Amino acid sequence: MSHEPVVAIAGVTGAVGAEFIATMDRRGFPVRKLKALASARSAGKTIDFRGEKIVIEELTEKSFEGVDIALFSAGAGTSRKFSPAAVRAGAVVIDNSSAFRMDPNVPLVIPEINAARIREHNGIIAVPNCSAITALVPLWPIHKANRIKRVILSTYQAASGGGAAVMQELVESTRAYLDGRPFSPKVIQHPYAFNLFSHNTAIDPETGYNDEETKVIKETRKIFEDDKIAIGVTCVRVPVLRAHCEAITFECENPITEDDVRAILSKAPGVRIVDDRAKNYFPMPIDASGQDDVLVGRIRKDLSDASGHSISMFVSADQLLKGAALNAIQIAELLPQRAMA
Template identity: 50%
Template sequence: MSDSYRVAILGATGAVGTELLELLESRNFPVAELKLLASPRSAGRTLQFLGEDLPVEAVGDRSFDNVDVVLASAGGSTSKAWASKAVDAGAVVIDNSSAFRLDPGVPLVVPEVNPEAAATHQGIIANPNCTTILLAVAVWPLHQVQPVKRIVAATYQSASGAGARAMEEVKTHTSAILRGEDPKPGIFPYTLAFNLFPHNSPMTDLGYCEEELKMLNETRKIFGAPDLRVTATCVRVPVLRAHSEAINLEFEQPFPVAKAKEVLVNAPGVKLVENWQTNYFPMPIEASGRDEVLVGRIRQDISHPCGLELWLSGDQIRKGAALNAIQIAELLVERHLLKPTTPAFSK
């Protein structure tokens, strides 16, 4: 009988939580038992897994007893409140919030980039920010061939990054505007339908919002390059799902476009998408629901002999969040870093 594991999803009813549930099933993760945890207001709901209705429980002090791995996606404050309790109960926590990403004792992992970091965990592994994950998957293969000196990123971030309620707000606001109404913002500070604005995370004294600084600091940590020069401008756009990014890379020496394409065609987690004759390049509508990061429009930066430009789109809920967490869990299984439980989940 193959090894299997007792899994808990913290934040099971959110956009990422429900995606985690679907991915556990579709990727055949070896689940012995599955526990769905959320806030008290969601307790009593049921969600389906392998054809069975499972109850959603309010998270509490005994929620992590007899759990091997916790997939947490319920926000930073919730993770700070419960992660240590899960670890004390013997579980490994894969956390999708920003709570532990820059903690020097917590590995920040993108499996296509730094899988070896997962082995250094002390009970918690952090899932990077969505925009950082997408950038890392696309840029790391090039960085391996020739180290990147500087990264300049502009992001075009969908409503999904703010959760299921934000996605619904864009839908309802779009309908309201088409009816000639003037909808009032709720989740976002401004109406996102037919609009865009700089990312709504808190502004810092540096003039960068927190989302922009996440890209800078997290990319440095994942790449193991504390002096890497990174700058970003993050923007919310009226797209439901999947983020896009325009990325400018500076190298020590020229990086031929043909070589960059060859590298990316063979890179894990990447799909090259470009047709120059038809101006067909990655689009969020095509990245939605896909596991790969779509990369294209790779071209020489005509303002710098050692510069490359590229464009990408990736599903924020999948590779930018839930899928990366599941891949980390699979990595732990593959490298025997989780203590197994048997038998496997059955109806």
């Protein structure tokens, strides 16, 4: 058992932190020892891991001694501050934040797409943005078969993308609304109960695109290794708890039919087709929640493109799983360090 890795989780008390643990358990990921790291506020509390109580330690630069794999999900600032120490200590960092995604020395990996890039890491491997992952898992096998030139997508993003505090705000503000009580938003600028709003990341004053949208565009190009793919994207936060949806229209270099897309996606890893026209049953957040696959449905010709090069579809994926924790654990499973430790 000595070749099993020592794993640290930085941000163990967050929404993704909890899913790191649940996902490792569910997939039987071998762990010699787990180090549970969080801010000073949570130090001393415990979490349950495989029948043990593990005491949460404060995340510091000294936290990574003897650690083989460090899973980070505590925001870009924390990743920037503590990842170098983890790498110096010999750990491989799998980072769920945006801190290093566009760094040319850091592989940006969705295992279904570019697992081979994992071997090129210099200590850090980045997990892409959740909206990018949700779109790209089904788009990649299509792109390989018939290059995608243009994508227009609109997101329907869940509270979980903002973390546990945003999920809590959605629940509490909705309860207050139903009880007729006033509620002052705490972590989200806008009222959230039965409301939706443009994604709550900063807007580039010049382009008018928010950071979430810019991430989708840049990360797609890096992961697909295609600088020319044209992407228009609108990111919207909806009052849903934990799975993202996206309405996607894409145009291919050569003609493509909905049957072509169905044939490609029926064999695609990480994809499940949910597309029952007779029953009006398509991907929904409630069905994607807790699932590993990206659900894909509403596969149909884009009626705005008479040339027959464009398809529209609707997808849903668990933002905390494939959009974050699962993608990270899939990367960890492919690390040579896992066996070498």
